[in-house]
Amino acid sequence: MTNRVLEITNLNKSFGAIHATQDLSLTLNTGEIHALIGPNGAGKSTLIQQVTGYLQPDSGDIQFLGQSINHLSPAHRAKLGLAQTFQVSSLIMEYSCLQNVVLVVQARLGSSYRFFAPIKNDALLQQEAMTYLQEVELDKRCHIAASALSHGERRQLEIAMALALEPKVFLLDEPMAGMDPAGVKKLIERLKKMCRKAPILLVEHDMPAVFALATRITVLDYGRVIATGDVESIRNNPEVQTAYLGVAP
Ligand SMILES: Nc1ncnc2c1ncn2[C@@H]1O[C@H](COP(=O)(O)OP(=O)(O)O)[C@@H](O)[C@H]1O
Ligand SMILES: [Mg+2]
Incomplete structure (x- = not known):
């Protein structure tokens, strides 16, 4: 049995002149917390919405449990266990x-x-x-x-x-937003338990939380993947440090 739950391949999405998703490939495996980080406007939410089906990619493929889901409606995807969770609304x-x-x-x-x-x-x-x-x-x-x-x-x-x-995948877009430190700490423990039920694609700005949780981290900038790897390799990646972590080159 494959442990690959989500497989996104060469995804592209533009809004007029803005390339919100550029040739983006990413996988999510059983038991994993894959964090997606990047500055505001990097295309994180646009990616989540293409996975849930609320936005249609211009090209590329999204496979869920080995099946291409590009043609499926958001409702159909939700029924299969692929829905965005944690929305105050x-x-x-x-x-x-x-x-x-x-x-x-x-x-x-x-x-x-x-x-x-x-x-x-x-x-x-x-x-x-x-x-x-x-x-x-x-x-x-x-x-x-x-x-x-x-x-x-x-x-x-x-x-x-x-x-x-x-769900078969937890798609979380900034779940820590607006939380106090005690709330963040609790949620970190909660997410560690939740990933045993279903893998998590985690968009999050709270870097200590990301470093505490992620099995893998993918860094987006202008819709492109600029790095992907484990916590240590991302922390030490010079391109990531200048583009995102605010460290001078
Ligand atoms: N519906 C839309 N129409 C036009 N531009 C959009 C739309 N949604 C997002 N964008 C643009 O796409 C880019 C990526 O946005 P978004 O995915 O929301 O970024 P992030 O979640 O990483 O902050 C931004 O430049 C944003 O302005
Ligand atoms: Mg966003």
């Missing part, structure tokens, strides 16, 4: 934590859960949703509306929702 503020997670479980199960009688149905959905809330230690707050949660708790709820999707 995905929370419904007036719903309780439990209801938010139930919605994700329900969406993942599609029509299959309708096999049961409605009451049993709800109980099963809630039971399953509670297991994800327990994982992030929000189970005691399950009936609190998302709007009444602290910022940190909202991020925990997003994690519960990401876990509830049971």
